[in-house]
Amino acid sequence: MIEAQDLTKRYGDKLAVDHLTFRVEPGRVTGFLGPNGAGKSTTMRLVLGLDRPAGGRATINGRPYAELAQPLRTVGALLEARAMHPGRSARNHLLFLAQTQGLPSRRVDEVLDLVGLREVAGKRTKGYSLGMGQRVGIAAAMLGDPSVLLLDEPVNGLDPEGILWVRNLIKQLAGEGRTIFVSSHLMNEMAVTADHLIVIGKGKLIADCSTREFISRSSEKSVLVRSPDANRLADLIAAEGGKALAQEPSDGQAASLSVTGLEAPRIGEIAAANRIVLHELTPQLASLEEAFMELTAGSVEYGGGETTVAGAPPAPSADAPPAASAATPPGGSQ
């Protein structure tokens, strides 16, 4: 288990990590989400004892990282930046790490097999692709068969096959009861990997909940309605206090509406009461991407001043309610 309590890191006047408190539980994949520059890597470095916090503390299985006698046997870490000498072979990189922990050298071959790099392990890492470098990093993290893993952007630079491999590995490791803490700025990647999410923006905690809860809680839900009598239905929905947005009809299909403010059952009842034929009535779950942008846009407003966060929508006009304007238009993305 990883615990951070009131963790704070300051660079000059800028708070890179702002009083973060969270827990990463074993047995599941915890995604660590935030836009670039949100403080994800810094937080991981604080947990790993590489950086000194300005305040607060972080523990792994109840102890600060620096107090672990043979830390690689407890914690495996893949850092965002490559952490190996380009002129040293992958095998020698792993070998020296193994030697510091008193691990037998056959363990080096085992992790090389695990990441599929045995054939090239004797070559200097300067010739490795980004993806191969990531694999060496993952091998290093797995060296001590740790019960806690921190992976900073593990799918960076991997091809689709590699991404799938990392995804499955992470899930398998969590299934074995290990604590898995994975950072990413790729929301969709987290949607398929993480069971639980810790979301930060500008160093502050924004959300700490299950992935499913995160999406449903933070995002405006919409309902897709398809009907040959869409215009009449739209008026009726408006009369009931809902909001219907006509959408481009696709070829050969009835006109569709994107409805917000009313639940699907209520829309069905309205249609039935007015004898309107429905071709489709589908509750739309917002994608994690949308939920994430909505939340981080809010945190930016809360932080004041800046308005650009990793593809967030433009700043709201002064009279519009912030939540509505920050949300992606319903149905506007797939």
Place this chain on the structure above:
Amino acid sequence: MTAVSPPPPVTAAAPPAPLPARRAGFTGRLLAEWTKIRSVRSTAWTLLIFVVVSLGLTGLLTWLTLHSLNNGKNGARDSGILTDPVNFILGTGLGLGQLAICVLGALVITSEYSSGTIRASLLAVPRRYPVMLAKALVFAVLVFIIGEIVAFCSFFIGAVLVNGQTYTLHGSVAGHAVTVHRTLSVSLSQPGVLRAVFGSGLYLTVLGLFALAIGGLIRHTAGAITAVIGMVLVIFPLAGLLPDSWGAHVHAYLPTIAGQLITQDKPTAGQLLSAWQGFGVFCAWTALLLAAAIFLLQRRDA
């Protein structure tokens, strides 16, 4: 595409089966540092340059100087080869070869910072200072072994060239023509010679650690190498120009100025420190800088 995957069944936090447990301790750290230092080509290349430059220049410069003496070029007499041949032999090749040790000492630590290996190292040893101690120890042993071999080889190469050479020098003293016959002879059994040769290896070892400490403080390869070589070749020798007796004292106590005393078989006139005192001063400087490097390693973000 569904947005969420169902959470896997949570097993009751069963930790994975432990690997064969063996306390690594400091031996493990030493082994790791040995693996690091031997597994990059820069180590072998720098040491090869050290050996070739030291031995090659010792032979070449000794031979050239003797040759010009034979041809009656009096300028060669100023080289000191007649008055102190041992110092000439040990000072020429090793004087330049020592720069390779400076480079390697700095590189051993700064390459960890430039490549990011330092993060892997500190994750493995989060108490940090054992990394620097193990690195210093492994590097010192390596430089000591190679340094002693090269120092003794340099001496024997020089001795072969110098021994038995006879010179007839013509000069005038108080208006009378004087002729001096001189046969050069050096051997380890002469007073101070064994200490000077062995001391050359010791000096190189501490010089390597001195460069390592500077590298640990500066953390950038180019900056550290420039700083070390600038000090050894320019700043410390130039301090000899400082005026008065305080200037002489400052100069005498500078790291490599003091350290080089152990490589000289005969004391020079007005020498403030003995050979071993000088070496002690050099060791003290180096220990101080290593302590500062370790102190900063503990405090700084990696």
